[in-house]
Amino acid sequence: MRWLLLLLFAPLLSLGQSVHFKNITTKEGLSNNSINCISNHSDGSVWIGTWDGLNLYDGKHIKVFKHDSKDPSSIGGNDIYSLLWDKEGRLWILTDGKDISQYQGGNTFKNYSFKGIPHVLSIDKKGNILVQLDSKKWYVFKNEQFVPVEIDELRDVTSSLILDARKKSPQHVNNAQLLNEMRHYFTQLAINAVEVKENGDIWLGTKTGGVYLVRKENNAYKILQNYSVDPQSPFSLLSNEVMVLHYDSIGNMWVGTKDGGVSILPRLNANVDYIYAHPRKQPHLPYETIRAIAVDQKGGKWLGYYTQGLFHQESKDGLFKPVYIKKQELNEDWKRIRSIYVGSHGGIWIGTYAGVVRIDGDKQEFFEEGLTPHFVKNRTYAFAEDARHNLWLGSWGGVSKYNSITRVFEPFTNQDQLAKYHIRHISISDNQLILSTEEHGVVFYNCLSGEIHILDQKDGLLGNSVFTTYTDAFTGDLWVATLGGISVFNTDGKLKKQITEEDGLPSHLIYSLIPYEGDIWLSTTKGIASIDKKSYSVLNFSNYTGWQGLEFSEGAYSQNKQGFLFFGGNKGLNIIDPSQVRNNNKTPHFKVIINGVSLTDEHINHFKPEENKLQFALYSIGFNQYPINQYEYRIVGLFDDWRSLPQKEIHLDDLDHKFYRIEVRDTIDKDKKVVYSLSFEIDKPYFLQPYFIIAFAGFVGLLIWWRVRTRQRIMRKREIELKKQVRDRTKEVEAQKINLANKNTELSLLNEEIRQQKEELLALHSKLKNEDIEIENFRIFLLSRIKKPIINTLAVLDELDVESTKKEDLVKVYDLVREWDYMEQIKEIESNELATVDLNVFINYLQEEWSLGKDKFSTLLNITNSIESKWVEVDLLRLKLLLRYLLYECSKYIKEEQIIDVHFYMKENKLCVDIQSNSKILLTFWNDSRSFSPYYRAFYSLLNNLDGNIVEVGLDVFHLELTIPVEVREEGSLESKDANWNEFLEELQVLPKDKMNILVYSKEEDKAIVRQLIEFSEDTNLVYNHNVSRVVGNIEHYKYDALILYNTSLSERTLSLFSQIKKQIQKQRLMVFYISEEVDYFLQEQLSQLGVTDFIHLPVNKSTLEHKIYKRIRNDKDNKESNTVLWTPNLSEDVVAQLSPNEKLFRKGMEIMNTQFSDANFGIEQLTNELGISKMKCYRLYKEFIEQSPLEVLIEMRLQKSKVLLERGDLTISEICFECGFNDPKYFSKSFKRRFEHSPSYFKNE
Secondary structure (H helix, E strand, O other), X not given: OHHHHHHHHHHHHOOOOOOOOEEEOHHHOOOOOOEEEEEEOOOOOEEEEEOOEEEEEOOOOEEEEOOOOOOOOOOOXXXXXXXXXXXXXXXXXXXXXXXXXXXXEOOEEEEEEOOOOEEEEEEOXXXXXXXXXXXXXXXXXEOOEEEEEOHHHHHHHHOOEEEOOOOOOEEEXXXXXXXXXXXXXXXXXOEEEEEEOOOOOEXXXXXXXXEEEEEEEOOEEEEEEEEOEOOOOOOOEOOOOEEEEEEOOOOOEEEEEOOOOEEEEOOOHHHEEEEOOEOOOEOOOOOOOEEEEEEOOOOOEEEEEOOOOEEEXXXXXXXXXXXXXXXXXXXXXXXXXXXXXXXOOOOEEEEEOOOEEEEEOOEXXXXXXXXXOOOOOOOEEEEEEOOOOEEEEEEEOEEEEEEOOOOEEEOOOOOHXXXXXXXXXXXXXOXXXXXXXXOOOEEEEEOOOOOEEEEOXXXXXXXXXXXXXXXXXXXXXXXXXXXXXXXXXXXXXXEEEEEOHHHOOOOOOEOOOEEEOOEEEEEEOOEEEEEEOOOOOEEEOOOOOOOOOOOEEEEEEXXXXXXXXXXXXXXXXXXXXXXXXXXXXXXXXXXXEEOOEEEOOOOOEEEOOOOOOEEEEEEEEOOOOOOOOOEEEEEEXXXXXXXXXXXXXXXXXXXXXXXXXXXXXXXXXXXXXXXXEEEEEEOOOHHHOHHHHHHHHHHHHHHHHHHHHHHHHHHHHHHHHHHHHHHHHHHHHHHHHHHHHHHHHHHHHHHHHHHHHHHHHHHHHHXXXXXXXXXXHHHHHHHHHHHHHHHHHHHHHHHOOOOHHHHHHHHHHHHHHHHHHHHXXXXXXXXXXXXXXXXXHHHHHHHHHHHHOHHHHOOEEEEEEOOOOOEEEEOHHHHHHHHHHHHHHHHOOOOOOOEEEEEEEEOOOEEXXXXXXXXXXXXXXXHHOHHHOHHHHHHHHHHHHOOOEEEEOOOOOEEEEEEEEOEEEOHHHOOOXXXXXXXXXXXXXXXXXXXXXXXEEOOHHHHHHHHHHHOOOOOEEEEEEOOHHHHHHHHHHOOOOEEEEEOOOOOHHHHHHHXXXXXXXXXXXXXXXXXXXXXXXXXXXXXXXXXXXXXEEOOOOHHHHHHHHHHHHHXXXXXXXXXXXXXXXOOOHHHXXXXXXHHHHHHHHHHHHHHHOOOOOOOHHHHHHHHOOOHHHHHHHHHHHHOOOHHHHHHHHHHHHHHHHHHHOOOOHHXXXXXXXXXXXXXXXXXXXXXXXXXXXXXXXX
C-alpha cells in the first residue's frame, strides 16, 4: 500500500522547489558515462570510478587513469568496482583486472597480484584493507603486504557488504544497514544507493525512478521529493538508473548514474529558482524572450514577452496563464510587451508597441497616440509615479504625464523639448525626473520649473546609451547603468566612481540596478552580479547553477516586498533570495599547480635555482556555488596587492631566489581573512649559499696571504741585490771622480781657447751689424740684374712660339723673382679691417687648398684641426698669407720621405698653430739662415701686424708654436656691417644706376677675404656669387661695370664660365679683373688670352687696388657714354651723314617714340611697323646702343613725363595717367612707385 501511495503522489512531489543538477559527462572529459563508485580525495577533489577508467575531478580538470599493459605503474584495470581509503590515507582500487591497485601519487599506481581473482574490497574496524578472492579466501594488508586471514575474524566486516547494483559481487557500503532497511521499507523502488543529509533526511538512488528525498516522521518514512529525468529541463538528471550516491567534503550530493554520467546537486541549490516554458509544469508559457516583469500587491507575477503577449500567475505555485488584450487581434503590436507597472491606485499598466493598456480586473482601458490627448508616443518603455499621484510614462519619443486623480493625461512645461529623446527608464527624486535615454545620456527634468539639463560622457558617463538609474535614499548618490559600465555621482553631480569589467563586472552592458540592503544587484548580458555600496566591490554570480542563461533582457527585472529579485531572459525567469545567495557557502579547497605539478600546503615546496621561471595556476576545488571573484590572492614576496584568482595559467619569470607565500582571502568575509596559504621557495644557487661564501672568502684570504709572503721573499732578495749594486756603484763613482778631475784640467785649457774665439767673433759681428741693409741691397741688385733679362728672354720665346714645357724652368725663376718683389710690399697693406669667419670651416678649407698645391710645397703636410665650430674676428687676408709663406719656406728643406706636422687649436681666445718636423736641414736653416729668406721676412712682418707671437719649443728638433689673438663672437650676435655688399642678385629688384656695379666671383670660403680687399666707397655696389651658373645668368640679364675673379684656379668650372660669358664680355665691353694670391706666369698668360683685362697679385695696397680698378672702370664708362650722342636731337647734317645705317635707324625709332609715347594705343608693334623691321631686330637695335629694351625706354619716357606733370600739380592723378599713355591707373601707380620709390599721390603732395 505504501508504494502505491508513493507512485500516486510522485508526480506532485516533483513539482516542488526547483532543484538544479550540474551534469558531468564525457563531453566534459569523463572517461565513461556509467558510474560504479565515487570517493573523496584529500585535497577536495573527487575520484569517479566508471566502467572504463578512473577519473580524478577537481572542478576544473578531469584526469583519466587507464590500464596500460606496457606500463607497470598504471592502474590494474579499466572497470572500476570499488574505491576505499585505509587508515594510512591510501586509496585502494578494485578493478576488473587480476590485481588490487594502490594509488602512489604522482599519477602512478602500485599493483598487488594474487593467486586468484579479487572479487571483494573491504576494510576492517582498524582501517586495514581486506580483499576476498574468487576462492572465497580473505587477505589483509599488513606490513606492506597481503597476508591470509580467517573468516571468523571478519564477521563484522561481512555485515557491511552489499551486493552492488550490477549484481557482480558484494562490496563494502558505509550505510549498509540503512540501505537494507530502505530496501525492506520501499520494496518496489529497487534501491541501489543511500546517503544521509546533515539534517537527517535520506537520499535514495533507485534503478528506474531517479532520486528520492525521504524524511522520517513518527517512526515512518515520508517521501518529500522525487527527481528524475526531465528532457525539457537543462538541470535534471540525465539517467533514472542511479548506481551510487555520495557526499563530497563540502556537502554537495553526487549522483552517479548508468549512461548519464555524474550529476552534482549543490548544497545550497534552492537559492536560485527557475521558471520556464514546460509542457507539464508551465504549459502556457511561450518559448520566447521575457521583456517585462512585475509583482502586484497580492504577490501575483506578471510576465511580458517580446511578441507573445502578457501572462499572469495568481498564486505562488500556480500556472502562468495568458492575459487577453482586447485589441490584440486588430494590431499584433498590442502583444509586444515592453513594460509593466503596478499602479498605487490599482490596476496594472502595460506598455506595448501599440500604446498603453491599463488592466483592472476585467476592465481594460487603452491609451493611444493620436486618440488620447497629450499622450505622445505609443512605444512605452517606463513608468514612474511621483508624490502628487502623477504617473509619468517614458516612451520612444518623449514623456507623457497621467493624473491619477483626474484620470486624464495632462500637458506640462517643455514637454515638446523631451520629444527627441528615446527613453528607456524613469526614476523620480526631489521633484525631478531622471530619464535614461538612448545616445543622450541622463536627462534631468524639473517637474516644478520645467528646467532640463543633461549628464553625459563629458561628465563621466561610460557611455551615452543609458539603461537605468538608481538614487540612493541615504547618500543621495546617483547610480547610472550604461552601455559601458556603471558611473556613480554625488549630490553635486561630480563623478565618484566608475565600475567596469576590469573591476569585476560580468559585462559592461548593464540592464538593471536593484537595491537590497547594502548592495546593488544588477543583470547584464553575461550574468548576475552585486556591488557593495560602500566599497564598490563586485561579486559575480555567473557560475551558479540554475540560471536561465547568462544573457538577461533589457527591462526584464523586478523586486517583490520580501526582497526577492526577478530577472528574465530569452530562456525563462530566475527568482533569487539575495540574503541566501552569498552568505551560506563553505570555503572550498584550493589547488596550486606550478610547472604542471600540484603542490600541497603541508610543507614548504622547494624549487631548484634554475627553476625560477614558473608556470603558475591557482583555482578552487569547490563544487559548491560561490561568486567568481569572491576569492582573491597574492604572492607575498612578489606582489602585495590582492588580485582575482587567475582564470588561466600565468607565467612568473626571473623570480628572485627566496621564500614566497601564496595567500587566498575571502572578500565576502567581514575581516577578509586568509582562508588558504601555501609556501614555496626557490633555492639559492651554490655561489649564494653561506657555505660557499665562507669557503670562497677563506680561499681569497689564503691567496692574499700567499701573495704577501711571496712578495716579502722577493723584496728581501731584491734588497740583497741592491746592496751589492750600491757597493759596486760606489767604487765606480770614486773612479769617475778621479777621471773628472783630469777632464776639468783639460776644460780649463779649452775655456781659454773659447774666450779668444769669442773676442774674434765679436769683432766679426761689429762688421756685420747692418745685415738688414745688406740683404736689402742684395735684393735690389739681384732684381735689377736678372729681372729684365728674364722678361726679354720670355718675350723672344713667345715670338718663336716655343712650347710651354721647354720654358718651364725659366718661368719658375721668373715667378720666384716676381714673388720676392711682391712680398716686399707686404708692409704696404693698409687694411686693418677684421673679417668674421667660422674658424673651423676656414682651416678645413686651407687644408684642402694646400693639399691641392702639394707639388709646389714638394712635401706632405699632416694637418690636424682640434677647433670646433667657432666664429671669430681676425685679419683673414694677413692670416692666410702668413701661413702660406711660412709653410712654403719650410717645405723647401724637407726630403720626400719627411713630413711637416701642423696642428691648429684654440687657447684663451688665441689661435694656436703647432708646427713640427724631424728634418735636420730645416732645423739648420731656421737656426742659421732664416733671416736671409724673403718669405721669412714677409711672414715675420705679417705676424707683427697680427700681434702674434712665435716660440721655438725644441732645441734638437724643429718645433714652433704660433699664437695669434682673435676676438670670439657668438653666432647669434653676428651682424652684417656692409651696406654696399649683396649676395645673389635675386634679393635686389634692379641694379642701382647711380652706383658703380661690380660682380664678384670667388670660392665661398674666400668671400670674407674678398670683402676685405674690394669693399670700396659708398658709390660702389658689389654683387657677390660663388656659383658659375648664377654668374652667367647675372651677366646675361644685367649690365655690370666690371667682373672681379678672386684666386680661382684655371679649372673646368672657370673655363666654362669664360666660354659662356665671352660674347657678353665683348658685347657689353665688360672689364674682367683677376686677383691672385700667388705668382703664376702661365696662369696669367692663359687668362689674358681668355679676355681678362688686368691681373693683380697679392700682397697689394688696398688704395692701390681700388685706384687700379676704379680708374679702368671710369675710363671705360666714359667711352660708353659717348653713345648718348644718338639721343641728341637736331644733329647737323654732317654728323648725321657720318652715322651708320643702324645708328640712323635707332635715331628714327627714338623720334617716333618721342612723338607718340603719350598715345595709350602706341606700343612696340606700331613702332616696328613704322620702322619696317621685326620685333627681334628692334630689340637687338636698342640693346646695342643703350642696353635697354624698347619697352623699357617707352615706359621710362612715360614715367618721366608723369613726374613732370605731378610736379606742376594742375592735373589729377587719373588725368596724368591717361595723359602719359597708361590705360590702367593701378598699373601706373605700381610702375611709378617701383621707379621713384614713392606713390604718385605721395610724390604730388610732397
